[in-house]
Amino acid sequence: MKRSFIREILEAIDEETISFAGGLPSEKLFPRDDLKVATLTALDNPKIYQYGISNGINELREQIASRYTKEGFPTTKDNILITTGSQQAMYILAKFFENKDITIEEPSYLGAMNIFRLNHLNMFGVKLEDDGINVEEFEKSFKETKLAYLIPDFQNPSATTYCDEKREEIAKIVKKYDGILIEDSPYSELFFDKKNIAISSKLPKNSFHLGSFSKTLVPSLRIGWIRADEELLKSLMIIKESIDLHSCGISQYILAEYLKDEEKYERHLQEIRDDYAKKANYFSEQLNKIMPEFKHQKPKGGMFLYGSFEEGIDTFALVQECLKKKVVFVPGNQFYIDKVPNPEIRFNYTHSNFEQIEKGIKLIKSCL
Amino acid sequence: MKRSFIREILEAIDEETISFAGGLPSEKLFPRDDLKVATLTALDNPKIYQYGISNGINELREQIASRYTKEGFPTTKDNILITTGSQQAMYILAKFFENKDITIEEPSYLGAMNIFRLNHLNMFGVKLEDDGINVEEFEKSFKETKLAYLIPDFQNPSATTYCDEKREEIAKIVKKYDGILIEDSPYSELFFDKKNIAISSKLPKNSFHLGSFSKTLVPSLRIGWIRADEELLKSLMIIKESIDLHSCGISQYILAEYLKDEEKYERHLQEIRDDYAKKANYFSEQLNKIMPEFKHQKPKGGMFLYGSFEEGIDTFALVQECLKKKVVFVPGNQFYIDKVPNPEIRFNYTHSNFEQIEKGIKLIKSCL
Numbered sequence: 093m094k095r096s097f098i099r100e101i102l103e104a105i106d107e108e109t110i111s112f113a114g115g116l117p118s119e120k121l122f123p124r125d126d127l128k129v130a131t132l133t134a135l136d137n138p139k140i141y142q143y144g145i146s147n148g149i150n151e152l153r154e155q156i157a158s159r160y161t162k163e164g165f166p167t168t169k170d171n172i173l174i175t176t177g178s179q180q181a182m183y184i185l186a187k188f189f190e191n192k193d194i195t196i197e198e199p200s201y202l203g204a205m206n207i208f209r210l211n212h213l214n215m216f217g218v219k220l221e222d223d224g225i226n227v228e229e230f231e232k233s234f235k236e237t238k239l240a241y242l243i244p245d246f247q248n249p250s251a252t253t254y255c256d257e258k259r260e261e262i263a264k265i266v267k268k269y270d271g272i273l274i275e276d277s278p279y280s281e282l283f284f285d286k287k288n289i290a291i292s293s294k295l296p297k298n299s300f301h302l303g304s305f306s307k308t309l310v311p312s313l314r315i316g317w318i319r320a321d322e323e324l325l326k327s328l329m330i331i332k333e334s335i336d337l338h339s340c341g342i343s344q345y346i347l348a349e350y351l352k353d354e355e356k357y358e359r360h361l362q363e364i365r366d367d368y369a370k371k372a373n374y375f376s377e378q379l380n381k382i383m384p385e386f387k388h389q390k391p392k393g394g395m396f397l398y399g400s401f402e403e404g405i406d407t408f409a410l411v412q413e414c415l416k417k418k419v420v421f422v423p424g425n426q427f428y429i430d431k432v433p434n435p436e437i438r439f440n441y442t443h444s445n446f447e448q449i450e451k452g453i454k455l456i457k458s459c460l
Numbered sequence: 461m462k463r464s465f466i467r468e469i470l471e472a473i474d475e476e477t478i479s480f481a482g483g484l485p486s487e488k489l490f491p492r493d494d495l496k497v498a499t500l501t502a503l504d505n506p507k508i509y510q511y512g513i514s515n516g517i518n519e520l521r522e523q524i525a526s527r528y529t530k531e532g533f534p535t536t537k538d539n540i541l542i543t544t545g546s547q548q549a550m551y552i553l554a555k556f557f558e559n560k561d562i563t564i565e566e567p568s569y570l571g572a573m574n575i576f577r578l579n580h581l582n583m584f585g586v587k588l589e590d591d592g593i594n595v596e597e598f599e600k601s602f603k604e605t606k607l608a609y610l611i612p613d614f615q616n617p618s619a620t621t622y623c624d625e626k627r628e629e630i631a632k633i634v635k636k637y638d639g640i641l642i643e644d645s646p647y648s649e650l651f652f653d654k655k656n657i658a659i660s661s662k663l664p665k666n667s668f669h670l671g672s673f674s675k676t677l678v679p680s681l682r683i684g685w686i687r688a689d690e691e692l693l694k695s696l697m698i699i700k701e702s703i704d705l706h707s708c709g710i711s712q713y714i715l716a717e718y719l720k721d722e723e724k725y726e727r728h729l730q731e732i733r734d735d736y737a738k739k740a741n742y743f744s745e746q747l748n749k750i751m752p753e754f755k756h757q758k759p760k761g762g763m764f765l766y767g768s769f770e771e772g773i774d775t776f777a778l779v780q781e782c783l784k785k786k787v788v789f790v791p792g793n794q795f796y797i798d799k800v801p802n803p804e805i806r807f808n809y810t811h812s813n814f815e816q817i818e819k820g821i822k823l824i825k826s827c828l
Binding site for chain 1: 482484485487490492495496499500503506508509510511512544545547548551555571574575578674678679680681682698699701702703704705706707708709710711714
């Protein structure tokens, strides 16, 4: 089994290369000063350095639960398990469901697919449409698998967001077959227009809802979480504890301190949304101007812009050429189960400035 | 499969309970001021908040490698993989060797045995003697499994330390059958007398050597590592990356900053050794005085004191009684594959003061 293409690229490229490949948030938006203040206060907490409990510190779990409740999804700290990034949340669930069949979107998150392979899950892909997964095909597949992994908000890689009707229909199908939905939501807060309703809120006993601070604050803290029914969550504890006993204590206390000022966090989120919306617009405009043969929808949130050339262009071959000219992206075939070359591309637009965006697209165009 | 008895106790006991159960280091020895200084400097590093590479930051891997090299075990940063505690190091290896047979010591580390079970490894126990594993039995078992998990320094739970001859013999056997040794060494720095030679240093191409900062600095940073041959290490990357992309960046930068002053770290280690040696002595003396029917060896390092009553006493039943009187320890049967009740006990002596040690032993005695 191969390592993640994205992680390998991230380690191989030099500092001059323009990267539209990773899922890196913009460093300029990291609230460094506020995090420093939070860290200084957190360091005085006598508990900060000792071993902690496996599900995470109470303060942070309460803060996360409170955000769900305010959004109309009643949640207590006992519904929250703190994980080492939402990557680990995914790993824990894949280990829990090892050897099972699972329905996923196609295209889907590369990291999740690698985790499923590693834990011997058998993936069944269902096509994503512009307003979410194809519901009829989803039901056909879910009836058999009774387990699904979906990213309904600003999906990675496609930027697709499910419409309200499809959210309702998916929830009904999961309940009908008494199955389980794994709803991955690292980008939910990064909306340009409006926040969507979690599908999990319609099936609190049949879902794992995954969140992360990596895209909204900073990734290096490695803090994410799983929101689930208390009994479901308990069944994951043996795995969480086996993997790393508990997630980084210092990170948890820093976050709990930072999140005490909810308004500050909201202002920070708004700042990210505004910045990313501008970049998404600019990226889309420049694509239309410089490389109009690349068809795409302008993103409504998240970190990615997805689209396609016409049939016949192999973007996996193209990226090897682009790498020589010092610009990279992720070719669409990486996000499919069979990885057959295709004309699609995922662009990350959050980690480049306007100049790099324009220059990068021109470089790609020159490789066509 | 059940959760770890120790983790469950840790979560269940109240603040009044005297705990000889966990493996908690003494909070009084945490270098809070020095870590605060290191943190403040680390926070100014522009890279501290972004995603990092999966094997860990260069600075920290170089510092760890340099300590090995100075001890006569030539190592570069490319031999080091940073993990989220050495617990994760163990998990990564168990996942890598899933479904395989493995030779372990009996008694052995409870957490490792749980991880092996979770990853469907088939464990074969070989009896520990006062100077290390029974070599003849080890060879018989290793010939078949070609994979072993050993804790040669101040073993958890038994406090056993391998003599130099047995280290040589184990290395020869692993080489003879071209197998793999997983050498777990979280306590190696906590010697009261002298540092031992890692068995892995005699078979650098056939070993994974595991280390941790949880016992020498603070546990909540969740930073450990695997030292191995570069090619062996590469084969673990897909698993590491699937589990959490990379270990906490903030923790890594704090550690790298702290470790710049090697003499300071050495002074700190000496302080821990002196403190733990005093506590080990006191614990042993009090046991001899209050409960002489509990036979044990005085520890030569590490965090645990292990011993046994005479046959017929079931310490798993005893601990339930002791819990009511607000004192806990880990009954010996937890450290065996079959968990059959036995008269053995593991005491942690690092997390209690002299008063608690005396009081706790008296409470246990009153339950006999």
